Amino acid sequence: MAATDKEDQVDGGQQDNELHSTRLLSVVDVERTFQAGGAPLRVLKGLHMELRHGQLVMLRGRSGSGKTTLLNCLGGLDTPSKGEIWFNGKPVHQLNDNERTHIRRKEMGFIFQAFALMPLLSAWENVELSLRMAGTPRSEWKERVAYCLELVGLEKRMHHRPFELSGGEQQRVAIAKAIAHKPILLLADEPTAELDSNMSAQIMAVFQNIIRTEQVTICMTTHDPTILEVADHVYEMVDGKFV
Numbered sequence: 001m002a003a004t005d006k007e008d009q010v011d012g013g014q015q016d017n018e019l020h021s022t023r024l025l026s027v028v029d030v031e032r033t034f035q036a037g038g039a040p041l042r043v044l045k046g047l048h049m050e051l052r053h054g055q056l057v058m059l060r061g062r063s064g065s066g067k068t069t070l071l072n073c074l075g076g077l078d079t080p081s082k083g084e085i086w087f088n089g090k091p092v093h094q095l096n097d098n099e100r101t102h103i104r105r106k107e108m109g110f111i112f113q114a115f116a117l118m119p120l121l122s123a124w125e126n127v128e129l130s131l132r133m134a135g136t137p138r139s140e141w142k143e144r145v146a147y148c149l150e151l152v153g154l155e156k157r158m159h160h161r162p163f164e165l166s167g168g169e170q171q172r173v174a175i176a177k178a179i180a181h182k183p184i185l186l187l188a189d190e191p192t193a194e195l196d197s198n199m200s201a202q203i204m205a206v207f208q209n210i211i212r213t214e215q216v217t218i219c220m221t222t223h224d225p226t227i228l229e230v231a232d233h234v235y236e237m238v239d240g241k242f243v
């Protein structure tokens with residue numbers, strides 16, 4: 001099931017071991033079949049996986065292997081055709097739309113194309129928007145927005161709009177936006193796509209930093225073999241299955 005697992009090698013001490021020992025998310029025999037055109041298309045074919053608190057987990061695979069479909073199921077944006085997804089003790093596969101939306105807003109953060117930055121809003125306003133969406137009290141916004149933008153190294157670009165920022169800087173705003181409401185799980189679809197290797201390494205350093213400082217767990221998809229080494233665990237996907 002696992003291609004690599006660094007968990008046992010990491011000398012993280014007792015505190016890290018305790019953090020890692022708690023299961024945040026479990027995927028049990030998940031399948032997803034789409035009815036596209038005539039014949040059913042089986043995209044996920046009986047997957048098992050788990051995420052533990054504080055891990056950085058990567059889903060790796062070729063285009064079309066099913067990574068985004070799985071990530072959508074993990075985030076409650078799509079529902080498996082079969083199998084179970086348990087998140088923080090809750091059966092996501094059995095929840096209705098409202099319940100899943102609530103979990104998404106309160107407990108998850110997304111770095112997906114579909115949740116990209118609002119082009120007319122500044123970095124500050126973009127991050128503030130996610131606090132508004134999550135129902136965070138207005139009195140907490142200012143401090144939290146400043147903190148998150150500093151955390152991703154954008155303290156000097158807070159009032160720039162997306163078109164005034166580089167690709168890597170825009171991705172940092174997206175990270176700040178995704179973590180502002182203090183999610184426990186951050187899902188990221190190809191967060192380093194379109195960035196050069198230097199920028200990608202910086203984004204991964206930001207991810208490692210927020211895992212430590214924000215107690216978040218990260219699951220991301222990637223094509224990029226050069227960033228795999230920072231993962232605690234890599235799931236390799238081929239044609240809807242882990243190998």
Ligand SMILES: Nc1ncnc2c1ncn2[C@@H]1O[C@H](COP(=O)(O)OP(=O)(O)OP(=O)(O)O)[C@@H](O)[C@H]1O
Pocket residue numbers: 034035036041043061062063064065066067068069070
């Ligand atoms: N809503 C849908 N209806 C029909 N087919 C779909 C749907 N969503 C995804 N697929 C199909 O499922 C397969 C896997 O798609 P998915 O986006 O999960 O792959 P991926 O591994 O994320 O690829 P990429 O790296 O290119 O993003 C593809 O063949 C795609 O056409």
